[in-house]
Amino acid sequence: MEALGILGGEGEERRKDHHYAPRASLEFLREDLADQVGDSGRPVMLFFHIHPNGPEFDWPSEDLAMFWETMQPYNVIALFHGHTHASPPSRMMWDGEQFGNSLTAGLNIFNPDDIGAAKTDLQDPSKAVGLPHGFLYVELIDAKGTQDDHLIVRSYASRDNWATHDWHSNWKINVAIPKVVAVE
Helix, strand or coil: CEECCCCCCCCCCCCCCCCCCCCCHHHHHHHHHHHHCCCCCCEEEEECCCCCCCCCCCCCHHHHHHHHHHHCCCEEEEEECCCCCCCCCEEEEECCCCEECCCCCCEEEEECCCCCCCCECCCCCCCECCCCEEEEEEEEECCCCCCCCEEEEEEEEECCCCCCCEEEEEEEEECCCCCCCCCC
């Protein structure tokens, strides 16, 4: 699991005509993947704030291209983002060139929604302003043998301040988890 902060980009500073400073998150990612994952084939999940299919001023195209290139040598199985402000939980694919629900190959991108962000009244912080709440559940299943490994992602949500609640969205994706062979 890797947490990148706002986005995956190069350099510390915010660039002209862009909203956010990458804070050297891409440099961190390159180094950490090389040191912690290497050529092991272990699955990797990446977490960041800004959705990668957003406007250029949020996630610059050159950073997005380098982010994709950085992930290619590794077994990245899922990306998770926020920032969409009360959009419903969703999943889409990214193939390095385009984003969409109809793509048949690429990386799974999960949007857990902002339901986990409790909004409060500034005049009375004990009073909730937004009624949607929830959390995201992620489980990586390493089954016996070399078959049936999978990733489960679920969104548990309430749209009425917990008067009612349910598993809003459920996804199950097959993944590859390499088996470790003991050396004697």
